[in-house]
Amino acid sequence: MSHLxxxxxxxxxxxxxxxxxxxxxxxDGATIDAAETDADGRLALGPDRLDDGDYSLTFATGAYFRAQGVASFHPVASVAFTVAGDAHLHVPLLLSPFAYSTYRGS
Known part of the structure; x- marks a missing residue:
């Protein structure tokens, strides 16, 4: 189980x-939690611990850029990942209007 x-x-x-x-x-698509990033672009989601399994984070990138008055390519950025064990999971997103990248943070 893990925190995200x-x-x-x-x-x-x-x-x-x-x-x-x-x-x-x-x-499989069943929503666990949803919220918006704070002023520092940070967010904790879900319960204190996630069970082992496969999950996704979906970031509403198109809406974010529209609110900034910026054209963008991706309406959402989806990141699929596997939880295995009880380590803390940090999934950062580096975002631009036409690209994004992610990695397993600490």
């Missing part, structure tokens, strides 16, 4: 991406 956090940085603006809607779901 995320952090989104807007690489174009060089600032945290505040107000991005993020959804945590089982990979």
């Amino acid at each position: 956090t995320t952090h989104i940085l807007d690489a174009t603006a060089g600032t945290p991406a505040a107000g991005v809607a993020v959804t945590l779901a089982h990979l």
Whole structure:
């Protein structure tokens, strides 16, 4: 079981991406939790611990960029990942209007 956090940085603006809607779901599509990033682009989602299994985070990137008045390519960025064990999981997102990248953080 694991705890999950995320952090989104807007690489174009060089600032945290505040107000991005993020959804945590089982990979089969069943939603677990949803919320928006804070002023520092950070968010903790879900219960204190996630059971082992496959999950996804879906970031509403298109809505975020529309609110900034910026055209973008991806309406959402979805990241699928596997929880195995009880380590803390941090899934950061580096975002621009036409690309994104992620990795398993600490």
